[in-house]
Amino acid sequence: MKTILLYLVLFLLPAGFLHAQSLQGRLTDEKGTPLAYANIALLRADSSLAAGAMTGTDGRFTIKAPAAGSYRLRYTAIGYRDLVSATRAISADTDLGTLALKADGKQLDEVTVQSLRPAIEQKADRLVVNVENTAMAAGNTAYAVLARTPGVLIDAEGNIQLNGRSGVTVMIDGRPTFLSARDLRTMLEGMPAENLKNIEIITNPSSKYEAEGTSGILNLNLKRQTVQGMTGAVYMGYNTNFYNSGWSTGASINMKKGGWSFFANVDLMRRVGGRNATFTRVFRGSRGINYFDQVAEANHYNEGPPTVRLGSDWQLNKRHSIGFTAYFNQNTLRQQFDTRTVMGPAPGTADLVIDARNRMMNVWQGMTGNAHYVFKLDSAGSTLTADVDGARIRNRGDADFYNYYDSVRTGKPVETDFLYQNSPNGYNIVSGRVDLTLMLPGNRRFETGVRASDVLSDNDARFYFNNTGLVPDPARTNHFRYTENIYAAYVNWSMPLSKRLTLQTGLRAEQTVSRGTQLTTGQVTNRKYTDLFPTVFLQQQVSDRYSINWSYSRRLQRPNYGNLNPFRLYRDPYTWFEGNPYLRPQYAHSFSVTQSVNKTYLFTLSYLYTKDIMSELPRIVPDSSYTIYYTGNVSSEREVGLTAVVPVKIRRWWDVQNTLTVLGDRIEFNDKGVRQVNENVFVMLQSNHTLQLPRGIRAELNGRYVGPGLTGLYQMEAYFRLDVALRKSFTKAGLDLSVNAGDVFNTHRLRFNTNIDGNINNFDQMLRFRNLNVTLRYNFRKGVKVEEQRRRNVEELNRAGG
Structure with missing residues (x-):
């Protein structure tokens, strides 16, 4: 009850300032x-600062009225001449009206270097994380940047959580x-973050959007050419995780002439990764207790022929x-995964290694x-659009598993x-x-x-014993084919x-089907x-500075093709992953109320009820010491969030974006006919800092604290992570130098624990x-008009990529 009262106090608090x-x-x-993120300073007669404010995305600003007296106002924005008003008496509410700043030609040449384009901005129905031209993007993959996005958590297998x-x-x-999840991770790891505009x-x-996605949608928008002429870039980079090293190189070209535009990106890379992990299990079977302690080390690298993305648009x-877009990506993953497992009747006592x-x-x-x-029906914005999409994904995998059994106590x-x-x-x-x-x-x-879609998935997994030549293993060999057709129609109506x-x-x-x-x-x-998936949104503009949005939607999450495949994915003789052809989709009802203050500060109270939630589950076989991981349906989940x-x-040169998420989570499930309940209060805090330092150096810091949480039947332990990036632009030479350090203190560990009838399954992974x-x-x-380029830079500062 105290927690609920605290939520209500925090939720209603913003209205008290109005x-x-x-x-x-x-x-x-x-x-x-409108000029977004400009500075307004209220100055006393002696020119000292009395108060200040920053404009929102609509150019509006609000300053708390000071004590009665005479003041001046100074308006400043990057790329514009400063404006200082005459001294005037101020004692109560005052509407200063609309003021216009004149462009400063001397400053405009440096706009792309000096601007503190907001890394994160809130729009009416979405949060936009700007990636283009940020230091965090340089040298990183789209997957790495997505993993740093506010509210996004990605596990070792590529499964994504939002808030x-x-x-x-x-x-x-x-x-x-x-x-x-695995194929999406593979694709995003092969896509340089330099190709992203925003998330x-x-x-x-x-x-209007697909009903798929019970917790929401992450939409990655790629860069497009917006100015006349030709622009492009060439880059090269080096990366290391202090165990192994890789590199990346590529080029891009963008052309626009009248109503025709074209772009092409070519990227070549060698990405490296790995993990160090420990797995601890306790099996309580009919023949007593068996302890399973495993240490694992993995190394992998991805490389391949150049990745190519190109496209063109014609304004007829x-x-x-x-228009059209096309994308080709191929990479070869080579992985080494070694484990040493000690099994025995007590910790530290080995019967088998x-x-x-x-x-x-x-x-x-x-x-x-x-x-x-695209057909523009009128000048008011009415349009008719048509899209056809196609994809062809192919995987060719080979694996050798070499197992050595040492029966320590028998001497065999x-x-x-x-x-x-x-x-x-x-x-x-x-x-x-x-x-x-x-x-x-x-x-x-x-x-x-x-909308209509047709999907064909074909998975032919062949397993062999390889002791005296290849001998088929029918228990682990499987050929699975899956087809899926989705037909959808929608109507959407909006009116004041x-x-x-x-x-x-x-x-x-x-x-x-x-x-x-x-x-x-x-x-x-x-x-x-x-x-059927209804949606309702109600927006109330209480005042110029305060609005409330109510929303409701029903959504679903379908099983992915890999989880439906009953094939066993082998890891070691006592551990494997197994598909579930009987997996059902999960459905969710989502309610939220969002308060917006000054179109800048947001406070959202949400409730989510999910039925038949899909989650990775461990199936324990105590007498054989087997652990079989699979995706199953948990009964239900209820979450209240703030x-x-x-x-x-x-400072003018230092912007901070803070995001706090608090979730009260309750999961109900049946274990052997007995109703079980997992409850937890989850806290996640992210703070993104953007600093414009002297000598044209831009710094970005991303700090994240993720508190204890629930993932299906697992209890997840807390962790903290800090990422730092520096970018130096040499404007006249057209060069950008970026240095990007991820997880500086090496504190991002994935630790999960579960206890099912005394059978313990804990793991600790450093990825x-x-x-x-x-x-x-x-x-x-080349061929880009200077004034047009300058205007684009100023527009980007104002729109923040919108």
């Missing part, structure tokens, strides 16, 4: 475009990826445009493409058991959609659309109910289900998040 007297105004440029909640859909340029976090999407006339030497190689190849058409000679696995698999995906948006009189909007109240509501219908065929045994699993987004401008990247980038441009 009645103080204040100075209000709005700042724009000469063309009337402590599983069930996340990842999109690229607004389109679903359709990939499993959008949409925790409560409208009906004022109304019609067409097993040394396992695993050698794996996997060639991953992905090709994706999109063709799109060391025995060997060698195994070999060959597992070709892949996906073919085709998806099409048509969307219509009508802008109607009275600030009303109507949206509707249809009054001057300060806006309603948006929608309904999405999706039908899923799937068929899983285990060719090895002839087992077939057919499914067909249709669901999220606060609090940006702070400490070598600590790393160092150094990148040198050369930027060039």
